[in-house]
Amino acid sequence: MLEFKNKVVLITGGGTGIGEAMAYQYAMKGTNVILTGRRLEPLQKVMQKCISLGVKAWCKTVDMEKTETIDQLVEWIHSEGHQIDFLLLNAGISQRALTLDTDISVDRRLMEVNYFGGIYLVKSLKDMFLNNGVHIAVVSSVSGVFGFPVRSAYCASKHAIHGFYETIALEYPQIKTTIIIPGRIHTEVSKNALDGNGKATGVMDPGQANGYDVNKCARVAIKAIARGRHQKVIGGFDTIMVPFYKYIPCLFRFLARHVSAR
Numbered sequence: 001m002l003e004f005k006n007k008v009v010l011i012t013g014g015g016t017g018i019g020e021a022m023a024y025q026y027a028m029k030g031t032n033v034i035l036t037g038r039r040l041e042p043l044q045k046v047m048q049k050c051i052s053l054g055v056k057a058w059c060k061t062v063d064m065e066k067t068e069t070i071d072q073l074v075e076w077i078h079s080e081g082h083q084i085d086f087l088l089l090n091a092g093i094s095q096r097a098l099t100l101d102t103d104i105s106v107d108r109r110l111m112e113v114n115y116f117g118g119i120y121l122v123k124s125l126k127d128m129f130l131n132n133g134v135h136i137a138v139v140s141s142v143s144g145v146f147g148f149p150v151r152s153a154y155c156a157s158k159h160a161i162h163g164f165y166e167t168i169a170l171e172y173p174q175i176k177t178t179i180i181i182p183g184r185i186h187t188e189v190s191k192n193a194l195d196g197n198g199k200a201t202g203v204m205d206p207g208q209a210n211g212y213d214v215n216k217c218a219r220v221a222i223k224a225i226a227r228g229r230h231q232k233v234i235g236g237f238d239t240i241m242v243p244f245y246k247y248i249p250c251l252f253r254f255l256a257r258h259v260s261a262r
C-alpha cells in the first residue's frame, strides 16, 4: 500500500466534480493538496475544505489549453520547493455532437485539454519525477476504452491517454500510473460538454443525473491508487459495456447504437 501522509498531490480540475471529491479523499489520508483549474472561486472553496480536514492546501488558476499558465504553475511549484508525490490528471471536457457535425476546432480543443495539457505538465516536471518518483492517476473514461456516439473527439482524447500513460509506466520504474475509467458519474460534465460549435450544452443529461455517486467514485479511485492498480473501471451498471466490448463485441455494438447516448 502506498504512503499518503504528509505527501503532496497536484490535482488538475480540482474545483468541481470528480477532482473535488478526490481532493477530499487525498486530504482524509493526510496528503497536502494543490488544486488547479480555470476558475478560482470553486478552487478556493475546495482548498478551505481540505484545510479543515487537517492538511495544507493551495490553489492556482491554470488553463490546460494554455501552456504559459502550466509554465507559471511549474515555476511556482519550484519556487515554493514543493515535491509532487501524486499527480491527478483529472481536468477534462466532454462532447455532445455527431462526429461530422463537430467543427475541427472542437476536436483540437478536446485534445488540448484532455490530453496535451496533461502530458505537457508531466514533461515539465520530468526532473522531479525521475529523481524522486511519482504516482500519476489519470482520469480517462469508458469512452477511452471504446467509441461511443456523440463523443468522437472525447473518445479520441481519452484513448490517447491510455497509450501515453501505459507506455510511460513501462519505460520508467519510478513512474507509476493508475488509469481511472469511470462510467457515468453524477457531476456537471454533460452541462460543460461542448456541442459541435464549441459551446457548452448546459444540459444535465438524464444519464448523468442518474449516474454513480461522485463521492463513491472517489472512494473507489483512491483505493485503486493506494493498491497501485494499473487501471480501475468505476461506476454503475453502465460499466458492463466494458466487458461486453472485450468479450461480446457484437452485443456491445448493438447496445452502443441503441442505448441513449445522453
Ligand SMILES: NC(=O)c1ccc[n+]([C@@H]2O[C@H](COP(=O)([O-])OP(=O)(O)OC[C@H]3O[C@@H](n4cnc5c(N)ncnc54)[C@H](OP(=O)(O)O)[C@@H]3O)[C@@H](O)[C@H]2O)c1
Binding pocket: 012, 013, 014, 015, 016, 017, 018, 019, 036, 037, 038, 039, 040, 062, 063, 064, 065, 090, 091, 092, 093, 094, 113, 139, 140, 141, 142, 181, 182, 183, 184, 185, 186, 187, 188, 189, 192, 208, 211
Ligand atoms: N462525470 C462523468 O460521468 C465522467 C465519466 C468519465 C470520465 N469523466 C472525466 O472526469 C474528469 C472530471 O470531470 P467531472 O465529471 O468531474 O466534470 P466537471 O465537474 O465538469 O469537471 C471538469 C473539471 O475540469 C476543469 N477544466 C475544464 N477545462 C479546463 C481547462 N481548459 N483547464 C483547466 N481545467 C479545466 C474544470 O474546472 P474549470 O472549469 O474551473 O477549469 C472542472 O473542474 C474529466 O476528465 C471527465 O472527462 C467524467
